[in-house]
Every structure is written in C-alpha cells, then in structure tokens.
Amino acid sequence: MASQKRIQKELAECTKSPPQGMTIALASESNLHKWHVTLQGPPNSPYAGGTFGLVVSLPVEYPFKAPTVTFSTRIYHPNVTNDSQGSICLGALKAENWKPASKLLGVLEAVRGLLVEPMPDDPLEARIADEYKNDRKEFEKNAKAYVARYAKGAPKYEEPTAAGEAKS
C-alpha cells in the first residue's frame, strides 16, 4: 500500500475537475481502492438522458497494474458486455498497454469517449458491433430502449462481493 499518496492525489484531481458529466466518490471512506462514478449519458449520443454507474477498482499493485472499470448499469454498447458484469473493452486498460504513468482521469475520459464514439472494430459484443456498423438506426433504437429501461434514476453499484458497501 505504498501508493496512497498517488491515489489520494488522483482522487482529488478527479473530484476537483471530473470529466464532463461525471461525479466521483469513494465507495467507502476507508478504502481508497474502490471508486463509484456516475456518468450522465453524453448529450450527442443515444445514451443522452441516462445515468450510468461505473465501478473503478484499483488493484493492490496499482499503479503497476491496470485498474478495472465496469458498468454497474446495463448498457447497450459494442464495447461493453451485455450482462450484469458490464465489462469494458478499453485499450488503455489492457495489461500490455497500461503504464504506471497513466492516470484515472484519462481512463474516465476514455470511457466517456467510448459512449460518444463506440469502437465496433474491437468489440466485446460482436452482434451489437455489427448492428452499429450496418444498421445504425436499429442500434440507436435499442440503445435508447436500454437507457429507458435501466438508466433512469440514481445508479446502483451492485457487486456480487460487496453488496452492502454500495452507498454514494
């Protein structure tokens, strides 16, 4: 746990000037390694009007190992698994690309950017990626349906292991 200074400063940086539409808080005051983030769907995207929950987990070896970021709110997106896991495919978070100099602020900005502009060529959900490329109208219709169904109201940060911990 020798990275406390680093994490505290990153947290301060992210809460002070968060990426557009985001608010950041610790899942629990005693644990710097789990963050809860709310993300307002970017206005110029099919996700506009939705409020999404993100869970940021910093491994013990942070910043030498990449953090993990997952959607705790279901979302219809080529780069996010269409299940309760909400895993994100983000180049910067892959183990081989992560560098200790990378910062969480940049990671969060990249997640937001993914909603504005999905990357269908590097998909987690191949079917949604195909739809995004070949039938954009159908994609947007489905994405908006998901927003209406899952992303209205305050996000929940449900996690299998720490269900009682979720408070924002």
Add this chain to the structure above:
Amino acid sequence: MESDLNADLAAQEAAAREYQPHLEGPLVGDRTPSHVITEEYAKADPVYVQKTLALPQTYSHYRPVQGDGNCGWRAIGFGYFEALIRTGDASLVGAERDRITQYPILDHSEMVYEDMRDEVSILMNDIAAALPNQGAAMDVLVQKFNDLDVANHLLYYLRLLASSWLKGDPNANEYLGFIPEEIGIIGYCQNYLELPGREIEHLGIMLLYNVLLKPCGMVIEIAYLDRTPGPAVNTYRFPAEANGCDPSTLGPIMYLLFRPDHYDILYPHPPPTAPVDIQVNRASSFSHEHQITPNMPSLQNFTEVDLSALSLIPGLGLNPGVPSMSVSTASSIESYSPSPQSPWMPTPFTDSLPIRQQQPQLKQEQSVPSLRAVSVLPQPVQRQTPPLRFSEYCHPQLAETYASREPCFTTNTFKNSHFNTAHYNNPNFQPEEYRPELDDSFYEVARPTGKRRSH
C-alpha cells in the same frame, strides 16, 4: 462451425494475452552456492555443461532473482544498494539518497513518482541507520526487495531514472542505434523503459549505469551463459573501459549472470588472501608439522608450495596456466619415478614454479624427489620444441569434463601413461581392479612394451 472455430481462436488469443507465468520463489533469493547452477545444467547440452562446470571456479555464490520481466532492473538495483552497504559508509548512502531522489524526472508529474521516490528514500535511510552493521543493512535490503509493493516502487523509480537520463542526455543520438527507428527516443521510453515487466535491454543497462552507477564509480560485470562456444562464460563490463582492467583498480563491482532473458546476481570468490588462510590450517595437519611449526617464515613458504598443489583438485583452478600434470610432481611422494613425464614438460615446469628454490630450506626429504625428478628428466631434445604444447590437459575446466567423454587409454601404447585413469598422475585417477576373469597374460605382454613413447 466457422464461428466456433473463431471463438476458439479468440479464446486462445485471450488466454495467451492474459497468461501469467507461474513464478516461484522469492523476488530476490538467498545467497546460494553456485554449483547449484552446475547441477541445474548437468543434463543440458555440452556447451552449458562445460560453462557451468567452470562457473564455480570464478564465482562462489549466486543470488537467484525472480524472472518476472523486471529481473535485470531488480538485479542491478539490488546490486547497487548491496554495493553501497559493502562500503559500510552511512554518509555515502546519505549522499547517494540525495543525489538519486533529487534527480530530475522528466515528462511526468510529481504525483506519478513521489511514492516511488519516497520508497527509495525510506530504504536508503533504513540502510544508513543500520550501518555500520552490514548484516543488518543487508537484512533490510533483502526484506524490502522481497516486499512486492515496495519493490515495484523501487524498480519503477529506476526505470524513470533511466528514461529521464535518455531524454535529458545531450548525446542521446549515440543511443539511436539501439532504438527501433519508428518509435524514437520518446517511444522507447514509453514502450520499453517505462513499461513494467518489460525486460531491460543493453541500452537500458547503459542508461542505468550512467545515471545510477557511474557517479559513484561502480562497475557492472555481466557473465553471459549462452551457447557461444568456449570453455567458460564470456564476461563484459560496463563501462567498456573497465574491460581487461584488474578488478582491484576498479570501484565496487556488481556481478550479474545473464542467461537468455534472465539475470541473476553472482558473487566471486573472495580476493586471494582468503584461500591462503585456509591453507595454513590445512598445512598444520600434515604429518611433518613438527618440522615446520618452529619456524614461522618456513611455514609461510610451505603454504605457498601447497597452494600451487591445490590446482590438482578438479574445480579449484587457482593457477589455470600451469598444466596440472606438472604441478603434481612438485609435491610428489618419494617413490615417484619420473619416467612417464612427457619430454616437453620440464621447461615450463621449472620456470613457472619459483618455489622450487625455497624447497630445500623447508624439508629435506621433500626436496629430494623433486630435485631428482628434474635431474633425471631428459633435457637436450625439448629445447627446440615449444615450451608448452597445448592440449586439453592444460585446461582444468576441460579436464573436468574429460571423464564424461573419456576415450579409453588402455592400449599398449598408452596403458602406462598418465592418460590412463589407472595412472596415479591422472586427474581422474581410478585404481585398476584385479579381475581374475581377465587374461593375465595381457598384462605380462603389455608391461615390457609399454615403454613410454612420445605421443
């Protein structure tokens, strides 16, 4: 069907991407006798067998370093702190701490590296506090380097030092030959030096040497254990000027063992004064002790005599230039008969052993056979022949592996020569056993014709 195949491929790729090698042992292990490496390679191919057999002659111990992709950084970092500890100078450690922690880290906000810098600072303070007790300081060092979290911080700070040196060096163009053209200096820093788990390369060692070791006069010597032909590991030093210098003229040296893609730390045998001490003990157990002990200077001389005889022992090549055969005659027993000696032996033998003149003062009965050996040995012919005819017997390292691929010197010509392991002068001496089932007449015929011929 095809999608199944693609899914399989994707799963395989994912597995390969996420594969974590199963790493065993501590990050930095304990000092271990180096013959463990020899045993490890006992069944490898002959080049490795030969080189690892020779390794314990130079290096007594090694310290295994975990091969997680950071081992080169880990080994050099550990070696640096260990060398500081060996100086026993707490004020030097303090000065180095200031130098390192104040070195300008380029292109990163302080937020990125302050935790790492703090760990370096804490470690060096702890070391300085433990000195001059070097053992306690080493305990601190080993403990810190085996704490994964602390070690990550320490090693990454070294990476940042190296990359900052590269970015800030006005002569950085000299390094361009080591850097893939398409990525350039910044790309090299980002994708090689600053990527955790990315193994150090030659350029990384040069940079780390320049930024970390050069200012305090340290030297890295790397022993390369690879498939290149040769009787022993090749060594190379950073800086290049240090190659070929006597180690006593250089600053603190850290020794590394390089095997393809991996670094460990080596420890050479202590300087030659130590073995002499050991020999004093050994000489005192000789049966002639009562003649030696009254006279201390003689005892010193005697230890020198015995020291040279040490090279008789396989694996203890104190004097590899002298063929082991000739040394053996120096301490030969009285009944020794000189006839099997090769005619070219005496010249280097007498030249290379100055102790011969001291022998008569030592012990009358020991000097007699030696002198006789010299006087009886044939003199006139070998003046024209080269003083030393090189054969594999000149190399103790080779002589050691000799047993494993030994040709049989039991023909009539060689039977009575020292090439036969049944000859007591053979380094792999193995007395012949009497086996009644063998035809006795063989020996009767062999003996008269086994007269020594030149070979």
